[in-house]
Amino acid sequence: MIGWPAQVRLDSDWFVLGTATSAVLLSALVPARWRRWHHRRAGRTMSVVAAVTSVVLASGAAVNGIGSFYPTLGALAGTSTLPAGEPPHSTPARGGPGSVRTLRLPQGPRVGVYLPAAYADPDFAGTRFPVVLWLGDEPLRRSGLPALLDEAIAAHRLPPVVVLATGPDADPAAVGHWARRVLRVRTDRSAWSVAAPPGGPACPLDVALRHPADYASAAGPPCNPPGPSGPAAPTALLATARAGHPGEIAALERARAAAAPLAQLTGYVLPGTAAAQRRAVLGWLGAQLPGPVLGGGDGVPA
Template sequence: MDLDSVGTEWTAVAVAVVAVVGFSLVWGTGRVLVRTVAGFVCVLSAAAAGLTWVNRQVDAYPTWSSLVGSSAAADTPVTAGRVGAGQIVTLTVNGQASGLNLPVYAYLPPGYSDTGSTRYPVVEALHGYPGSPSHWIKRLDVATVLNHEIRAGRMAPTVVLFPYQTPDPLIDTECANLVGGAQAETFLTRDVPAAARARFQVRTDAAGWGLIGYSAGGYCATDLALRHPDEYTAAASLSGDATPGIKIGDGSENTTYNDLWRLAHLPVPAVSLYLASARTDRTPLRDTRALVRAARAPLSVTTSYIDGGGHNVQTWQAMEAPAFDWLSTQLARPLP
């Protein structure tokens, strides 16, 4: 069983229940050492059950090997698509510019062929923190969503990339270049596109490239589009903020990595943004409205609000298909 599976979660719960029962049975023995050990086992098993549940929600550690090493090195959800459906494959990106060597998962749409002549538009899909690309693939069931939207004609056949934005699941980069740390922005905007263009049949122009992300990945999508209009033409943010919420190392989290500061003080790029938020999700809702007020031509902003909801998987599932459909209307079409 994978670390983020339902089976692992229920096993942890069962162990915690057994520990509590065992603790009640030994309590009357009168032996302090036995009570102490039993109590410790109860606390440890309860904590393990809770952490297993949390991990399943965010997929920070998808596999057992990722728990003791790099999650990026162990997390390889490769799936073969059904006939007439897309498939997910794995690409290892050896970052020449960033120095990061991480896997990237790629959804290849129905009809895709490495030997074909069609070049497809590309969307980079960014995960939240804590999290990993597995959250898109497993919890958000992105392949099924993309298959359905493409089959229905609401989305053009598109290659979707699922990169890591951190080499360590305990380090939140917010897709930025950290001073003295991981160069996540360079990895995502230079190394990943270069590797995809070399490996897959994709468009090479900025008009054919977009971004999407949820939670921290939503901030990433908006921020990278504003910072790199020469690489991307559109971005969709699902429950994203306008600021990184971490220390970059040089104070730039308050200036150039702050999207509101950027729109107020720097030239506005000609890109399109899709900002989705639940009305009950306070910070993303506040920042979405602030970005709308700060936006001016040539920047274009489209908003989408969900009544109720919150900052959770169910909300992102509701936002997912409309956001991909919108992106498809903004990106250049597949190029024969």
């Protein structure tokens, strides 16, 4: 499925209302026409099948509208496995796993740093990389995230990216200022994202909306995201909830209803294991982040 049909929203109120209306009308048609069909057997059979199909479709649409399991037609058809698509990144990079180290900020907490394999490649010596600030609740080395990053980069679902892993209570401004001084990272807003694992205690959407000039995208639990604090381009937000957690799904729906005009919010209920959920988050981030650049890190190649 290519083009606009794949982008048709299946979780919109209009789609749910439309399927419900069709179900009511087709169900009412069965008794109304039961004795009036010219070819009774064929008419009765087709009307019953249509009514049952419409009721099943309406029920599925209602459930999907609440949980946003398949936000678009492309997601249902399997041609778009993530809320915002998954365009490939073709940035050449040295193969192999990235490196993980733990560094301490001056007079601050320790930060887990993931550096992609390309970071150490001599051919990329003057290259600056996009950044994800990861507000995890466990150390980077034990989180399983580095292996998922290696996998996503190798599959071109994510550009070679520097990941700064901190606790959920870290000061994002301090971490960002430190990273811009000591690491080869891009400094433009479009190349910075903030994220957290689904179901974790951190609130990355809040961080992005409180600092709209610093982050162009954010993904993770919605918490209670405020409106943007100043003029900026719209911030792309992915509000996540885990399937089977009604409280998280309810929070997702509240965030969707309160989405600010300067934010583009997509709600997504993530099924599967914790690793599969994190893969989905990384794939969505890959659709938002630009690739590495050669030069001063402001998005303009040298």
